[in-house]
Amino acid sequence: MNASKISPTIGILGGGQLGKMLAQAGADWNLDISVLDPTPDSPASCCAKQILGNFRDYEAVLEFGRDKDLITIEIEDVNLDALRVLKGRGKKVYPDPDAVALIQDKGLQKEFYSRHGFPTSEFILAANATEILQLEEAGKLKIPFVQKLTKAGYDGRGVQIVNEITDLDNLFDAPSVIESLVNIKKEIAVLAARNVSGEIITYDPVEMIFHPTANLLLYQECPAELDDTINTKAKSIAHELISKLNIVGLLAVELFINQHDEILINEVAPRPHNSGHHTIEACSTSQFHQHWRAVLDLPLGSADTLHHSILLNVLGESGYSGDAIYSGIDKCLALPGVYIHLYGKKQTKPFRKMGHVTIIGKDIDQVRDIAKEVSKTLKVIA
């Protein structure tokens, strides 16, 4: 490779923690990175140039892309019209705006899975609340079901479970995907990467462990404890999917395993993902380095898992809002195999993602014990 290939002028839409960690990884190769983000002093600004502006705004994205050779994203909710114009002007835009458009719309996403034979839970598309009520009255829809807005749902927003008749009074009145409720045995995620030349690699599945009653992610464990058959199938779904979606970069695929050991695609994200943060310390190639390899059309790195790992999100403590204060860091850093990442968000609020901690080790039981200790100790207050 000559210099021109590794030294394009790069723009990232979004300067949150994913943009920050992309920029940190890019610094190893001295990549020239700017981020577009509306919040001054965004997390990424510590290691990238920041242009103040909204990545959802047509003009802002167009202007940001003007002097860039390559534009990529850390969030999928971006202005695609502007990205299409930039692509038309010969800029490299990865992932492709059309792939992002399909993923932005949960309805199109579900239809895509059906059309290409990817396993996913049964669904019906509905234009609004009235249509959902009609479907239910006609017996075409059985309670309980899940209503997901086709657009703007993110991190649990725009998703609700209709458990009983009275819940029908609170339906979202907007285009929705109605899914039958999956009897979930496990939730896993598989990260895939694909470079410009079409090389594909998949990481080992990660298992999400939720609170038994509250719908709250407690931690993620890698590798997931799975039968070989399920493990292989999950990776193969992610492999096929990144190819069929024509994505260059990363694709995080969240999957359900139901009580019949069937694998169903839940959601996907065409970018670095929370479920892949453990790759920084626990895998041969971090998802952030892998993203750069993919979009720069370099050979992909090994996705081998080197250590057992648990990933904990560091969330703003309930009851505290304001200037963030981190307590318990020194105690956690005294424990073996603990890697703390603080994103640099100045303000904390309840459940805001302020950082993450990866715990690695040879023995998963020890890793679990240490994770419990970290979870009890590290707090973000104000």
Next chain:
Amino acid sequence: MNASKISPTIGILGGGQLGKMLAQAGADWNLDISVLDPTPDSPASCCAKQILGNFRDYEAVLEFGRDKDLITIEIEDVNLDALRVLKGRGKKVYPDPDAVALIQDKGLQKEFYSRHGFPTSEFILAANATEILQLEEAGKLKIPFVQKLTKAGYDGRGVQIVNEITDLDNLFDAPSVIESLVNIKKEIAVLAARNVSGEIITYDPVEMIFHPTANLLLYQECPAELDDTINTKAKSIAHELISKLNIVGLLAVELFINQHDEILINEVAPRPHNSGHHTIEACSTSQFHQHWRAVLDLPLGSADTLHHSILLNVLGESGYSGDAIYSGIDKCLALPGVYIHLYGKKQTKPFRKMGHVTIIGKDIDQVRDIAKEVSKTLKVIA
């Protein structure tokens, strides 16, 4: 630990590759880091605020330190008078200016080793060339010997070997340490870290492999192939030395092993060091994270070696000067266990350190084969 302990305003004297990698590691904890460096767009500027100024200049260092809570260094050739004033004003200055003063002067350093019983090659101090000639005539000095200027020697500058009588015509005419030539069997380095509370940790010794005829470092290998006795003794010397020198931060100790398996201290550096770059991928805690743990008085991280590793410096190719072009990166990234670090120096010149590559693996022979391939493939031209 409360927030105040991890969130001081930090200044680093020097913004080269060591400052850059310190800043990259600091970004994981969202540390507030500025560097003082006279070269615009210094390597560290990609992930730290840069103040333009000379770290050897009294006023520049004083001004830089004015609004900092903690000042540290990535190079030992800095203005110590200014650091002493800043320390007097209650700033945290690590390592201590007195320790750096001792290390800046190779004469004082040698006398320190003698006084405290640390093993080092025999030496005489001389004020100038005339004194050296008189010592030689009086039979107190046997050719061959090494002349090292007590000050301003760095990376081989200010050091020469007097092999024969005629070499006496080219003596440096300045204060020097005259050392007897060591019959070297191996050259190794041991990195030690010490935090404010006095906790000390040492990494496994690294072996430097030189070209059999040219005085050129070919690569570094970790762990060094050593007898247990020598291994333990080398680590214990580094442990004792960082304590006796009262250093908070890192101390890289370069050691000779002679043909009688005696260990002799060659040189030390009170900062992150080239011989410790493999720690980023090959050890539990990188030297850069360890430095921050030490100066922030956090518990030190494990120094365990997780993988066999070889470290190659990426030097500017002989015969090329100008805007740097990197060739062979794609081929190298296709090899397993290869981690490339480019420092972002815009201009290359023969033998300039432009980056480094760490190769890790389970099998040292395979690591050596891949290192050879990388060494042949990756070139910096202009």
